[in-house]
Amino acid sequence: MQDFEHHAWPTLDPAKKRRNGSRPGFRRGWIALAVLFALACVSSGGFLAYQGSLPTSVTLNVSNGQKEVPNDFQLKLAFSRAVAPDTLATHLSVAPAIDARLVTDSGQSTYEWVPSKPLADLTSYTVTLSPFTDGNKHQFKGGRWSFTTTIVPRITAVNLPDGSALTDGLEILPTSRLTFVFNDVMNPDTVKISFNTQPATLAWSKDFRSASMATAAIPSGPLVLQLAAGAKDRDGRTVRTGWSIDTGLYYSDREHTIALKCPALIQVPNDQMAVDQDGLQAADMVFEYVAEGGVTRLTAVFSNAPDLVGPMRSSRLVSLKIARHYKGVLFQSGESPVTRAAAGSDPVPQFFDTIGYMYRTGSRYAPDNLMITGANVNRAEQRFPKVPSFTLQKTRPALSGGTAATRVTVSEHSSVYTYDPIFGTYQKNELSHSYKDAHTGQPLRMEMVIVMHTQESLLPIGDGHGSYLHDYNLDSSGRADIYYKGQLYAGTWASTDRNGPITFSINGQTISLPPGLVWVDLTS
Numbered sequence: 001m002q003d004f005e006h007h008a009w010p011t012l013d014p015a016k017k018r019r020n021g022s023r024p025g026f027r028r029g030w031i032a033l034a035v036l037f038a039l040a041c042v043s044s045g046g047f048l049a050y051q052g053s054l055p056t057s058v059t060l061n062v063s064n065g066q067k068e069v070p071n072d073f074q075l076k077l078a079f080s081r082a083v084a085p086d087t088l089a090t091h092l093s094v095a096p097a098i099d100a101r102l103v104t105d106s107g108q109s110t111y112e113w114v115p116s117k118p119l120a121d122l123t124s125y126t127v128t129l130s131p132f133t134d135g136n137k138h139q140f141k142g143g144r145w146s147f148t149t150t151i152v153p154r155i156t157a158v159n160l161p162d163g164s165a166l167t168d169g170l171e172i173l174p175t176s177r178l179t180f181v182f183n184d185v186m187n188p189d190t191v192k193i194s195f196n197t198q199p200a201t202l203a204w205s206k207d208f209r210s211a212s213m214a215t216a217a218i219p220s221g222p223l224v225l226q227l228a229a230g231a232k233d234r235d236g237r238t239v240r241t242g243w244s245i246d247t248g249l250y251y252s253d254r255e256h257t258i259a260l261k262c263p264a265l266i267q268v269p270n271d272q273m274a275v276d277q278d279g280l281q282a283a284d285m286v287f288e289y290v291a292e293g294g295v296t297r298l299t300a301v302f303s304n305a306p307d308l309v310g311p312m313r314s315s316r317l318v319s320l321k322i323a324r325h326y327k328g329v330l331f332q333s334g335e336s337p338v339t340r341a342a343a344g345s346d347p348v349p350q351f352f353d354t355i356g357y358m359y360r361t362g363s364r365y366a367p368d369n370l371m372i373t374g375a376n377v378n379r380a381e382q383r384f385p386k387v388p389s390f391t392l393q394k395t396r397p398a399l400s401g402g403t404a405a406t407r408v409t410v411s412e413h414s415s416v417y418t419y420d421p422i423f424g425t426y427q428k429n430e431l432s433h434s435y436k437d438a439h440t441g442q443p444l445r446m447e448m449v450i451v452m453h454t455q456e457s458l459l460p461i462g463d464g465h466g467s468y469l470h471d472y473n474l475d476s477s478g479r480a481d482i483y484y485k486g487q488l489y490a491g492t493w494a495s496t497d498r499n500g501p502i503t504f505s506i507n508g509q510t511i512s513l514p515p516g517l518v519w520v521d522l523t524s
Contacts, residue, residue, distance in 0.1 A: 055139040056081050058129065068150040071120075075113035075127065082108040083134055091130045091142075096123065121151040121183060153184040153233040154240050158225070171250045174220055174423045179212040184233040186211075191239075192228035200225075208234070215249060220424025220485070222248045250396070251423040251445055252516055253281045257304035258374045261381050262390045263328030264305055266372070268298040269313040272431070274368040279309035281437040281444055281517060284392050287322055288413055289522040290470045296413050301326050303391050305374035308439050312358065312370045315339055315350070317459070318522065321474045323348040325495070325502055327390040329381055333358075333370050338459055338469065349384050392501060395512045402487030410451055410521045417449050417519075419486040425516065426483065447516030450504060451481040452493050456524040472522050480504055484514070 061076040062069060075094070085104055088111060094100070100115040119125065124146055131142040158166040159179045166172065180193065185208050193200045193211075195218060202211040215223075224246050231239035263284070268277050270288065280286060283300040291297040297313065299322045314334040320343055323330040329349040343350065351357075357376045361369050372380075381387070406419040408426070417426040425445035428435040435444040455473040477494040482504060491506040503510050 054080075055141055056083065056134060058140070058143065060127070060145055062127075062145065062147045064145045064147075066147040069119075069147045071118040071149055071152050073119055073147075073149070074115070077111045077113070079109045079111075079140075081134070081136075081138060083111075083140075084108065085111075087132055087134060091132045091140075093128045093130075095126045095128070096120070118152075119149045121149060124148045151184050151233070151237065152240055153182060153186065153231070153237050155180050155227060155243055156183045157181045158245060166245060166247060168246050171248045171252065172215065172223065173254070174218075174249045174251055175214075175216045176249075177212055177214055178225075179210055181210045182233075183209075184237070185209055187232045187234055187236075190230055190232045192231065194226050194228065196222070196224055197226075216422070218249055219421045220249050220251065222246075249424070250516070251425050251447070253440075255282060255306055255440055256374075257282050257306050258378045259304050260302065260378055262384075262387050263326045263392060264302045264377045264381065265319070265323045265326060265328050265330045266300045266302065266309050266377075267313050267315050267319055267330070267332040268300050268309075269311055269368050270296045270298050270430075271368070272433075273365055274311055274313075275430075275433060276436045276438040276444075277311065278371070278437065278439040279306040279374075280435075281440055281442070282306035283517055284394065285326075285513070285518045285520060287318070287520045287522060288415075289316070289318055289472060290412065291316055292467055292469045299323075301328070301392065302377070305377040306439060307374050308371060309374065309377065310361075310371035311364060311368040312353075312372060313367065316469060317342050317471045318474065320346065320348050321472075323350075324499060325474060326392065327388070327499065327501075329384055329387060331372065331377065331380070333367075336469065349387050351380050351383070354380070393512070394515050396514045397484070397511045399482075399484055399487070399489055399506065399511065401507070402484070402489045404486060405483055405488035406486050408449055408451075408481075408483050408488075410523065412523045413521055415521065417446070417483065419483075420445075421486060424485055426519075428519070445517065446519040447484075447514040448518045449483040450493075450518065450520045451483075452502075452520050452522050453479040453481075453524065454493075454522060456522075474502065482506065482511070 057080045059078045085102060085108065089102060094113070098115050098119065100113050103112045103114055104110065126144060126146045128144050129140070129142050132140050134140065159181060160166055160172065161176055166178065188204050188208060191202065191211065193202060193213065200213045202213055204211045225244060227239065227243040229241045268280070280300055282302065282304060284303050285301040287299045288296050297316060299319050312331065312333050314336065315330055315332040317339055319330060320339065329351055331351050333353040335343065353370060357380050358370055358372045360366070361371050408417040413430065415428060415430045417428055419426050423445060425447055426449050427443050427445060436442060437444050457471045458468040459471055460468055475495045475498055477492060480491045480493040482489040482491045489506045491504055494503050494505065496503060505511060
C-alpha cells in the first residue's frame with residue numbers, strides 16, 4: 001500500500017498527513033476513489049460481455065456499387081470473429097457464377113475469394129452472404145454487395161475474308177484482307193500494328209471497334225503480326241500488352257477434296273487438245289515426261305481427290321515406276337504392249353477405264369475426254385483391299401544458300417516457269433499457253449518445281465510403225481535442280497527404297513516437300 005501511495009500521489013510531510021487523515025472530506029475522497037475503481041472493474045467485464053453478445057460482422061475490400069473494378073479482382077472478407085470454411089462456402093455466392101476458390105489464414109477470420117479466370121468486362125457482380133450461426137452461437141445477419149468491372153481493351157479476333165478467325169500457325173492465302181476486332185471503341189491514333197516489324201496501314205470502321213489491313217503487297221512467307229504498346233480505348237484505358245500472332249502467307253488449294261486410303265496416280269494427257277486439265281491443282285505431285293513424238297504426259301499423284309480429274313489417257317513404263325514408288329493405284333485408260341508386259345513382270349495396282357467409274361464428257365474432244373470424279377476415285381480404291389494405307393508426308397522446308405531464279409526454262413518440255421513473289425508459287429507456260437486448272441478456273445500454281453535429271457532410253461512400242469516410247473531410270477540417283485520461293489538449289493535425287501518415295505537432298509540433307517503442288521520435270 002505504501003508503494004501504491006508513493007507512486008500514485010505527491011509526498012506529504014508527516015504533520016500534514018496527520019491533519020488530513022483526521023478530516024472527513026479526505027476520508028470521503030478515498031471512499032469515492034475506491035468506488036470508482038470497483039465500478040471500473042465491473043464495467044470492464046460488462047463491456048467484454050457486451051462485445052460477446054454482438055452478431056458477427058464483415059468488411060469487404062469493395063464498396064457497394066463500386067465501378068471500374070479490375071478484371072483480376074480478388075474479393076477479401078474480414079470477419080469480426082472466426083468463421084468455419086464450410087460455413088462460409090455454404091453461405092457465400094457470387095452472381096454471375098464463376099469458378100473460384102476460398103483461401104483463409106490460420107485464424108479463419110480473413111478470407112480471399114480467388115477466381116480461376118479474370119472477371120468479365122463491364123459486368124455487374126453481386127456478392128451475397130446469407131445469414132448463419134457460427135459454432136459459438138454467434139449470429140451473422142447476412143448482406144449483399146454489388147460492383148461493376150472495368151473493361152480491358154484488347155483484340156478479340158483477327159478475321160479472314162470468309163469470317164473465320166486467324167490463329168497461331170494458321171496460314172493465310174496471299175492478298176487476303178485481315179480485320180482486327182476490338183472489344184471496345186478505340187483511339188485510332190494510339191493503335192499501331194506491325195507485320196514482320198513493318199508498320200501496317202489500317203482502315204478503321206465507323207464505330208472504331210475494328211480495323212482492316214491489306215496483305216496484297218506482302219510477299220509470301222512467314223508473317224508475324226504484333227500490336228505495339230501504348231494502344232488505348234476512347235476513354236484512355238490501356239490495351240493489354242504482348243499481343244501477337246505468328247502465321248504465314250502461303251498459297252494453298254482450298255477446293256473440296258476427298259481423303260484417299262492410298263495415293264491415286266492418274267494418267268493425264270498434256271497435248272494441246274488436253275489443256276487445260278481438271279484437278280491438277282489438288283495433286284501432291286505431278287511428274288511430266290516425254291511419252292513419244294515430243295509430246296509430254298503427266299502422272300498426277302493425289303492423296304486427296306478433287307471433285308473432278310481429267311482427262312485421262314494410257315500409262316507408260318515410267319508410270320508403273322512412279323506408282324510403285326508412291327505406293328498407290330494407277331488410274332489409266334489403257335497401255336501399250338510394252339507397258340503391259342512390264343506390268344505383268346513387275347505388277348502394280350492398276351485401275352482401267354471402267355463403266356460406272358469413268359465417263360466421257362461432251363465438253364472435250366475424244367480421245368482427251370475421259371473423266372473421273374473424286375468420289376469414284378475413292379470408290380475405285382476400295383476394290384484394292386490389299387493395298388496398304390499410305391499418305392505422302394509433306395511439310396514446308398526451310399532452305400538456305402540458294403541463288404535467285406525467278407524464271408526457269410525446261411527446253412525438253414517447251415516449258416517456262418515464272419515465279420510470283422506475292423503467292424510464292426511458279427506459273428507454267430508451255431508452247432505459249434499459260435496453264436490453268438479447268439475445274440477452279442484459276443492459274444495453276446506450283447509451290448516447288450524440280451528438274452530431275454536421269455537416264456532416258458528409247459524402246460520400240462511394237463505398233464508396226466517404228467514408233468518409240470521414252471523410258472526413265474527412277475531406281476538409282478542423279479542431279480536435281482530444285483526451285484523454291486524464287487531460289488535455285490543444286491540438289492540430288494535418290495531411290496533408296498525401290499518401293500518408297502524418291503528422296504531429294506540439298507548438300508547431302510534430305511528435304512521435305514512443301515504442302516502445295518510439286519511439279520517434277522523428268523529430263524535427261
